[in-house]
Amino acid sequence: MGESGMHQDLALNLRLLCSYYKSIAEVCRRLDINRPQFNRYLSGRHKPSASVMRRLCEFFGVEEQDILLPHGQFQ
Numbered sequence: 782m783g784e785s786g787m788h789q790d791l792a793l794n795l796r797l798l799c800s801y802y803k804s805i806a807e808v809c810r811r812l813d814i815n816r817p818q819f820n821r822y823l824s825g826r827h828k829p830s831a832s833v834m835r836r837l838c839e840f841f842g843v844e845e846q847d848i849l850l851p852h853g854q855f856q
Contacts, residue, residue, distance in 0.1 A: 792825035
């Protein structure tokens with residue numbers, strides 16, 4: 782699987798995690814990440830930097846290796 786496939790799983794996993802919150806806007810506010818930047822992660826076009834990835838994992842209470850799992854295994 783290529784690099785973009787990994788981003789796609791991350792994007793799907795992030796979307797699932799966001800679905801537990803009222804809105805993506807709320808998640809962005811609480812993480813202090815701007816919405817256009819967050820949308821790039823949700824679309825699978827970009828992978829967060831290491832520091833943003835740590836913030837995402839802390840916020841959602843998941844390990845980095847888990848958030849990068851193939852989406853079918855992540856559930």
